[in-house]
Amino acid sequence: MGLSIPLHRIGTHVLDQIALVRSAFAEAPDGGPPLLLRNAEVSIAFATADALPIDPAEVVVGETPIPPEEAQRRLETLDRKVLVALTDVKKAPVDTRGRLILRIVY
Amino acid sequence: MVRISDIIGALMRGITTARIQSDIHSAAAAQAYLNDEQLRQYPVPRTEIRQADVSLKVSILDTVQKNLDTNDVALQSLLASVPGYVSSILALQAKPTQGSPDTELKPLSTYFGENLDEAVNTVATQLENYLTANIVTVWPELSANPSKFGGGAWKTQTDNALAAAKTQYQVTAYTSGSEFSKAVAAVSKDWAESEAAAGQLAVDLAITSFFDLDLAVKKDQIFSLPSHVMSEVKLTLAVENYEWTSVKDKQGNVINKLTHK
Numbered sequence: 096m097g098l099s100i101p102l103h104r105i106g107t108h109v110l111d112q113i114a115l116v117r118s119a120f121a122e123a124p125d126g127g128p129p130l131l132l133r134n135a136e137v138s139i140a141f142a143t144a145d146a147l148p149i150d151p152a153e154v155v156v157g158e159t160p161i162p163p164e165e166a167q168r169r170l171e172t173l174d175r176k177v178l179v180a181l182t183d184v185k186k187a188p189v190d191t192r193g194r195l196i197l198r199i200v201y
Numbered sequence: 202m203v204r205i206s207d208i209i210g211a212l213m214r215g216i217t218t219a220r221i222q223s224d225i226h227s228a229a230a231a232q233a234y235l236n237d238e239q240l241r242q243y244p245v246p247r248t249e250i251r252q253a254d255v256s257l258k259v260s261i262l263d264t265v266q267k268n269l270d271t272n273d274v275a276l277q278s279l280l281a282s283v284p285g286y287v288s289s290i291l292a293l294q295a296k297p298t299q300g301s302p303d304t305e306l307k308p309l310s311t312y313f314g315e316n317l318d319e320a321v322n323t324v325a326t327q328l329e330n331y332l333t334a335n336i337v338t339v340w341p342e343l344s345a346n347p348s349k350f351g352g353g354a355w356k357t358q359t360d361n362a363l364a365a366a367k368t369q370y371q372v373t374a375y376t377s378g379s380e381f382s383k384a385v386a387a388v389s390k391d392w393a394e395s396e397a398a399a400g401q402l403a404v405d406l407a408i409t410s411f412f413d414l415d416l417a418v419k420k421d422q423i424f425s426l427p428s429h430v431m432s433e434v435k436l437t438l439a440v441e442n443y444e445w446t447s448v449k450d451k452q453g454n455v456i457n458k459l460t461h462k
Contacts, residue, residue, distance in 0.1 A: 098264040100409045108414065112205035119206075120213060130217050133252075134437040137205070139261070140430050179261045179414065184430045192429055 097180025099144035102173035102195055106156060109137050109197055110163050110170075117201070132201050134160050139195045142187030144176035149193045157198035166199055202265060203416045208257060208434055216253050216438050223248045249442065256435045260417040260426055267411040274407045275340045275400040279332050282399070286392045287325045290359060291317075293384045295374040312374040313366075320366045327362035344397050351393025352386050359389050 113135055120130060143149050156169050177193070178184065184192060227247040234240040291310040296303070313320040332339055343350045363376065363385075375381070416432075417423050423431065446460050 098266060098409070098412055100264065100412060104409050104412075105414075108412070109205060113209060115206045116209045116213065119210065130213055131439040131441060132209075132213065132436060133439050134435075135209075136433075136435040138433040138435075140432050176409075178264075179432075180263045181260050181417070181426070181430055184261075185427070189429075 097178055097183050099176045099178060102141070102154060102175050102177055103170040105139055105141070105177065105179060105195055106170040106173065106197055107167065109139070110167060110199070113137075113199070114163070134201070135197070135199045136160075137197045137199075139179060139197075140184050141177035141179045141193050141195060142184045143191045143193070144178050146188070146191055148190040149175070150190075152190075152193040153196060154193060155196045155198075157196075160198040160200035163199050163201070166197060202413060203418055204413055205416065205434065208259065208416060208418060209436065212255050212257065212434075212436060213438060216250065216255070216440065220250050220440055223250065250440045251442070252440065253438045254435070255438065256433065257418065258423060258431050258433055260423050260431055262415045262417045262422075265413045265415050266408065267413060269407055269411045271404045271407070272336045272340050274404050275344070276332060276336045278400045278403040279336075279339075279343075279396055280329055282392065282396050283325050283328050283332070284321065286388070287321050287328070289388050289392070290324070290363065290385060291321065293381065293388065295376050295381055296378075297374060299375045299378065301375070309374055309376065312372045313370055316370045320370055320372075323366045323369060324359075324362040327365060328358055331358045331362075340400065343393055344401060347393040347397035348390055350397075351390035355393055356386050356389040359385055 113132070117132055154173060156166050156173075161169075173195075177195075178187070227245065230247075231245045234243065234245045288310075291313075292308050294306040295309045295312065296305055297312075310317055310320075339350075339354070342354065360382075366372070367374070367376070444460060445457050447455050448458055450456050
């Protein structure tokens, strides 16, 4: 079994990973970035760690894309622990499975 | 291990590389058009990427715990609670001498007078040094049996730190009796029980914060997986275009400059 992780930590991890890439990309000759990440939508499949049903199954952070700071704020309330490793999600009962969807604009 | 940042970084590098290759090909085509009598009559074809929408299905193979020193996490939690603990100990009632009546009981802190703040620091520092030097054995003992640790090793350390402070500030209040000792034991047990829970919470939080997601992205890894286990990364990327322009500087010299298109 994989780690049992609160949903907000999964979301924060995604935001951190995107921030890492954005900071790693070199700047263009005139100081602006040559390639801009405008929007990111990341959907993570999960199963509840306590094996209890989750409703609604889709946890959406940003019906329309929102800035990362706002996404971070909305994530704070999502403290349900989940499993995201393939083997855990694969064998989980259907009503315990869900999806975290983050829509971010930069 | 393949992380989300690896995937997004690779996609962004791929778009940049595609743009560069397109420009190189366009440059070669422009030269060919220039050299050909007939082609010269036609516009040079050029592909320009202004925006790209990319989408990639992935699966999370596993959650990988990063290296985490749980003892150190617990130590930080314990150290934060020491000053409050010392204040609780110094608030215990003590007599001036062994033979004093109970009516003369007053908080131990009052015996330190103007040296109280320094005395609190002295006791706290001694306890903090003990925790820091012995956390490898302290945390397992404390978390496994807080009551035993609180009434045993922790009380002993508290007694020693208190005795050292009394000597240093020449405080003669009577703290050797069984009543005072029982009171110290009660406070030290309470501290151990609450800090075992707080320390464990800090460790649990740290564990859920220090992880990586190991992704599967290759066809043979995800081809046969059901849709409900699939995750997805969708990106909208905008390519900033630049072009060389020739301008004159203040001295009238022609210089080439990259400008945003």
